[in-house]
Amino acid sequence: MKRGEFLRSLGLSTSTLMAFYCLGTTMTACGSSDDDPDPDPTPGGGNAGTGIIGTISGSAVNFTVDLTKVTAVKAAGGFQVIGDTIVAHTNSGSYIALSKTCTHQGTTIGFRAAQNDFLCPNHGSQFSTTGSVEEGPATTALKVYKTTLSADGNTLTVTA
Ligand code: FES
Known part of the structure; x- marks a missing residue:
């Protein structure tokens, strides 16, 4: 059985599996840029x-x-x-x-x-x-x- 056939046999789509992956311990792999520290914390520019x-x-x-x-x-x-x-x-x-x-x-x-x-x-x-x-x-x-x-x-x- 090929990987795609196996996943389909579980009734899970690729996007569903990705959602589980992102909720797991490897969350940083899917982190958004909102998680990054603000590179410029001074409003109006400068540092x-x-x-x-x-x-x-x-x-x-x-x-x-x-x-x-x-x-x-x-x-x-x-x-x-x-x-x-x-x-x-x-x-x-x-x-x-x-x-x-x-x-x-x-x-x-x-x-x-x-x-x-x-x-x-x-x-x-x-x-x-x-x-x-x-x-x-x-x-x-x-x-x-x-x-x-x-x-x-x-x-x-x-x-x-
Ligand atoms: S770049 Fe040529 S003199 Fe300045």
Whole structure:
């Protein structure tokens, strides 16, 4: 007797047998995605544990950076790539947020505190702190985001 014939002889359909299987000890094999822990427990996006809360990608970038947690940005001369942006703290004390994506071929740029500019490691394009091209091959400026520092100096808000 073949397997299908045996199951039919029991009067059970395949779907009925699957239901029993899912109710058994191997329930995880049939678990739904509702059983998974919430990967983003912070409503509105972001992750409070990292000190970054809000929308970090797309056309509606709007997030806050807790500088007590994101120490790479807190330190003068430091920077961090956050979503679609690169947030830098210049040696002169201002905070800058630009698109992280080189306008030449899309490589992620880095901040150079000593030169007070941004360098693409791929083909060497350089951008000023206002996003303009200082040296090619890129020919298009980087998008600039608005930055606002809280009165206590601990929270930086970045908006499109
Ligand atoms: S990708 Fe940045 S210079 Fe080419």
